[in-house]
Every structure is written in structure tokens, then in C-alpha cells.
Amino acid sequence: MSVADFMTRGVKTVSPDTKINVAVSTMKESGIHRLPVVDNGQVVGIITQRDIERTTPSKATSLSIYEMNYLLNQMTVADAMTKDVKTVNQNESLEDAIYVMRQHQIGVLPVMDNGELVGIITNNDILDAFLDVTDYKEDGTVVQVFVEKDRPGVIFEIGEITANSGVNIQTLMVTHQGTTKVVEIHVDKADVSVADKLVQAGFKAQEADHYKERVKN
Template sequence: MSVEDFMTKKVMTVVPDTKVNIAINTMSDNNIHRLPVIDNGKLVGIVTQRDIEKASPSEATSLSIYEYNYLLNKMTVSDVMAKDVVTINSNQFLEDAIYQMRTHQIGVLPVMDGDTVVGIITNNDILDAFLDVTDYKEDATVVQVFIEKDRTGVIYEVGKIMADNNFNIQTMMVTHQGGTRVIEIHVDGEDGVSVAEKLQAAGFTAKQAEHYKER
């Protein structure tokens, strides 16, 4: 899965001398929380709602609303933007984006193709990607297979049991619980118990996951 597959491709941007109140209105009108700042085609910063809030007078200020608005009208994006911007290339893996976000404790990455901003990827895009790869919107349930001692061919064995019994695999992933590998198989909603029973009969420790998709 590449960043390009899940990034937002329509990116709203501003230039450094954009007034802060214009940036606020742009974010509000487009229901977004951050804007890459472009100068002569180059990324020079990023401005977020949080950046603007940090630069704004506190609620305890004695400024009148007119004075407050005057300050916002005077401030430009270049006054409040973050200039040291962490970016990601469009052809990098989604895992790389997640790692960068976690490492730098940020919620957004401008996506680059060379020196050009071609998209933006946020925490919400990452969450949407997870729901997509797990086919969460499909009618499904999860069967968990617990492998305490990993071995070559175990995925093949599980897949063969599924195929021999005509069970549909919607998605499959491997997670970890301590030293135990857990194969999580998303199967058709009505097949969960039967799949678990067939796997148990073949010697696997397996169960249908509880509380999946509870509302």
C-alpha cells in the first residue's frame, strides 16, 4: 500500500503573505485543519489551526474584538507557520507515513513528487486506509488463529483448509500478542463458527472473535 493510494489529492494551499484571517476562512470553508504554504512552487511551511491558536491572544486578553480582528488582519501565514516541515514521497509505503507521524508526533504529512506537493495524508486518511484493508464495511466476522510456534507454510495450511471447505477469505492479516502470532481472517458473517470448528479439527487453536463490529 503506497501513500499515493490513500492520500488526499485535492490540496488547498496558501502563500506566505496570506493574511491569517483568510487562512482561517479557507480552512473553515473547506472543513480542513491545515494548509501547506507554497512560495514560487516550493513548499516552505505548513500552517494549522493549532499554529494560529498559539499565535493568537489568549482568552484572558484585554483586547477588544476590534483590536483582536485588527491583529489577525495584520498577521500573515509566514508569521505563524511551521517552517521545518516533515514530508513523505508519494511512492513510499503507508507504513513509512505512519512511522514518520509517530516519530515526529504529528498528524499530517504533505506528500511530495520531487519538489512538488501532490497530496496530503492525515491521521484520518490512515484510519480510512485501515478500514479499507480490513474490508470493515463488508458483512464479515473475524476468526483468530493463534500460532504459538511459528513455522514455514502455516499460512498455506490455513488457506488450504479454507479452500477445501469452500470458505471465503475476505481479508487476512497477521498480528502479534506477545510472542504469539495471530492470524486474523475476515470471513463471511455466517461462516465464523464453522471456520473456527474446521480449523480446530485440523489442530489449530482458533476461535471466532467476540464483539466484532458491536454497535
């Protein structure tokens, strides 16, 4: 999965000399919380609602409403933006983007292609990507297979059992519980129990409880 597969395109931007009140209006009108700052085609920063709140006078200030409005009309994006902005290339993997965001405790990365801004990737985009790869919205059954001793060909064996049962695997993920690998497969709904077939073949398997609860709700 690449960043380009899940990034938000058609990004609204502002220039460093844009007035703060204009940037705020742009965010409100577009229902967004951050704007890349571009100067002469180059990304020079990013401005977020938090940046603006940190820079503008608070409600506890002794300034009058007229003085506050005057300050806001004078302040520009350059006065509030984060200048040390991290970026990611559109061809990099989604995991690379997540790693950078986690390392720097940030919720957005401008996405570049040959030095040109082509999109942004946000926490919400990454959550949408997770729902997409897990087929969350697709009807079916989630089966967990617990592999305590990993071995070559185990995924093939699981796939063979589901195929012989006439059931299609929609998605497959591998996670860890300590030293145990958990192979979680999302399969088509069927009359046959895939979990039972896997148990009969010697696997430790069960239908996922969290999926059962979601179906009930």
C-alpha cells in the same frame, strides 16, 4: 500499500503572505484543520488551527475587539506557520509515513512527487486505510488463529482449510500477543464454521469476540 493509495488529493494551499483571517476562512469553508504553505511551487511550511491559536491573542487579552481585529488583519501565515515541515514521497509505503508521523508527533504530512506537492496524508486518512484493509464495512466473519510455534507454510495450511470448506478469505492480518502469532482472517459468511474446521485440523482458533459484539450492535 503506498502513500498515494490513501492520501488526500486536490489539496488547498496558501502562500506565506496570506492573511491569517483568510487562512482561517479557507479552513472553515473547506472543513479542514491545516493548510500546506507554498511559495514559488515549494512547500515552505504548514499552518494548522493550533498554530493560529498559539499565535493570535487569547480571549483573556486586554486588547479591544478593534485592536484584535487589526492584529489579525495584519498577521500573515508566515507569522504563525510551522517552518520545519516534514514531507513524504507518494511512492513511499504507508508504514513509512506512519513512522515519520509517530517519530515527530505530527498528524499530517504533505505528499511530494518530484518536488511537487500532490496531496497530504493525515491521521484520518491512515484510519480510513486501516478500515479499508480490514474490510470493516464488508459482511462476513472474523476468525482468529493462534500460532504459538510458527513454521513455514502455516498461512498456506489455513488457506487450504478455508478453501476446502468453500469459504473465501477477504482479508488476512498477522499480529502478535507476546510470542504467539495471531492470524486474523475475515471470511465470507457461510453455513460452515471455519473456526471449527481449523480446530479439527489441530489449530487453536475461534471466532473473534470483538467482531461478534460489533455485529450485535
